[in-house]
Amino acid sequence: MRKTIVIIKWELKKIITNWRKALTVFLLPAVLMLIALNLFPALLNYVSTGSFGKKPIVTINAPRSFKRFVESDSYDLPYTFEFFDSDDYDNDGIHQLIRKGRLVVVFDDGHDHEIKRYYKILLKGEEIPVTEAVIHVYYSSSSITNLGRSFQFRDEVIPRYNDFCFENLSGDYKDIGWDRFNTDEFNPVTAININRGTANLAASTIIPGIILLLLYYCVYSLACDMFAAERDRGFLKKLIMTPLPAGSIFGGKAAAITIISFASAVITYLVLFFASWLNFSNDSMSLLPFGMLLTFKEFIAFLLVIPPTAFVMTALCISIIFSLDKMADILMNLQLPLILFLLEFFLQMVRNAAPFTIEFLIPIHGTLCAMRDIFATDIRWPLLIITCLLDIIIGAAIMLRTFRKIGDGSYDN
Numbered sequence: 001m002r003k004t005i006v007i008i009k010w011e012l013k014k015i016i017t018n019w020r021k022a023l024t025v026f027l028l029p030a031v032l033m034l035i036a037l038n039l040f041p042a043l044l045n046y047v048s049t050g051s052f053g054k055k056p057i058v059t060i061n062a063p064r065s066f067k068r069f070v071e072s073d074s075y076d077l078p079y080t081f082e083f084f085d086s087d088d089y090d091n092d093g094i095h096q097l098i099r100k101g102r103l104v105v106v107f108d109d110g111h112d113h114e115i116k117r118y119y120k121i122l123l124k125g126e127e128i129p130v131t132e133a134v135i136h137v138y139y140s141s142s143s144i145t146n147l148g149r150s151f152q153f154r155d156e157v158i159p160r161y162n163d164f165c166f167e168n169l170s171g172d173y174k175d176i177g178w179d180r181f182n183t184d185e186f187n188p189v190t191a192i193n194i195n196r197g198t199a200n201l202a203a204s205t206i207i208p209g210i211i212l213l214l215l216y217y218c219v220y221s222l223a224c225d226m227f228a229a230e231r232d233r234g235f236l237k238k239l240i241m242t243p244l245p246a247g248s249i250f251g252g253k254a255a256a257i258t259i260i261s262f263a264s265a266v267i268t269y270l271v272l273f274f275a276s277w278l279n280f281s282n283d284s285m286s287l288l289p290f291g292m293l294l295t296f297k298e299f300i301a302f303l304l305v306i307p308p309t310a311f312v313m314t315a316l317c318i319s320i321i322f323s324l325d326k327m328a329d330i331l332m333n334l335q336l337p338l339i340l341f342l343l344e345f346f347l348q349m350v351r352n353a354a355p356f357t358i359e360f361l362i363p364i365h366g367t368l369c370a371m372r373d374i375f376a377t378d379i380r381w382p383l384l385i386i387t388c389l390l391d392i393i394i395g396a397a398i399m400l401r402t403f404r405k406i407g408d409g410s411y412d413n
Helices: 002-016 019-049 064-072 091-099 111-123 144-169 171-175 188-203 207-233 235-240 246-277 296-323 327-349 357-361 365-375 381-408
Strands: 057-060 081-084 104-107 135-138
Touching (some): 002 019, 002 246, 019 207, 019 246, 091 104, 091 135, 111 144, 111 171, 135 144, 188 246, 188 365, 207 235, 207 327, 207 365, 235 246, 296 327, 296 365, 296 381, 327 365, 357 381
Parallel strands (some): 057 081, 057 104
Antiparallel strands (some): 104 135
């Protein structure tokens, strides 16, 4: 065991003391993936609207209350607005804007007056009236970005505008003993939880696939360097001829790969976490919505599922390396799983249903399902533990089989 630890320390030192390699292993993949995640909405917006920029919402016949709301909203609105009178655009003009990918919001005449009338009726205690203060939102259903922005306007802007109207247009109604309870003014945890609920649900379809994709990339890169490249140069054979037992050498290298890959996955999560909290604009098409956050229990669960997965990936890569002779064949076979992980990443993006129980029994894929539950704040601990144990058992079986064949000469060292 002590000799295995010596190999682990040696391999870790090789990575840490070489800043270029450390940057490549720990930070570069996460940064590149982050750039790709931010480019994706821009490209999608370009395909849908012909523009990389997020164009302002065209607002027609906006009442004074809405203009004041836009100017004084204490939160960062996810949009900017262009205000026009009803005479500036007829129906044909509105349809042309929609075809260009613009979101158009139209207010009926007398919007503020209707809101005041609504609250006066409520103040008299009469039957709750049907308000005629209608906001029309026009969008192109064939445009994904346009559709997403319309939903975000409905879910984020309208409720906050309603609150503004209550504070400014409800008159005596809010003085009759009923008022809204605004906790954000003194309890920031409430605001965090509101954002977290939406952001984590979106992150549950994105981040697990990213973590597994970059985790395997790290494992296969390190395995190529520590095993394939050293064997190709003849260094591995010389290392085996040293007084250190072959089991300690291979076991130490495998453990080092698992440890480094685990650290890389944690750094990837932290990069995505900070990127989420810096996404103040909170674009409706953003793959990392504002406010993603794991609780302490969820973060511990996340840390538990990564090492067994890194271990089984390491075992798989080592097995592939020692089953082939040529470096070109090794690289090609090691890169094939990357394609599968990339495919699963895109499939998870469009999947709405929670993972089925049987999926947790599939090696590596079970980890993706467990992480999806973690980010969706629905941890199923028995299934998570079963997934970890299966990965450990399968990884150990592959590793022992590989080392046994190396020992009896079935693989060419």
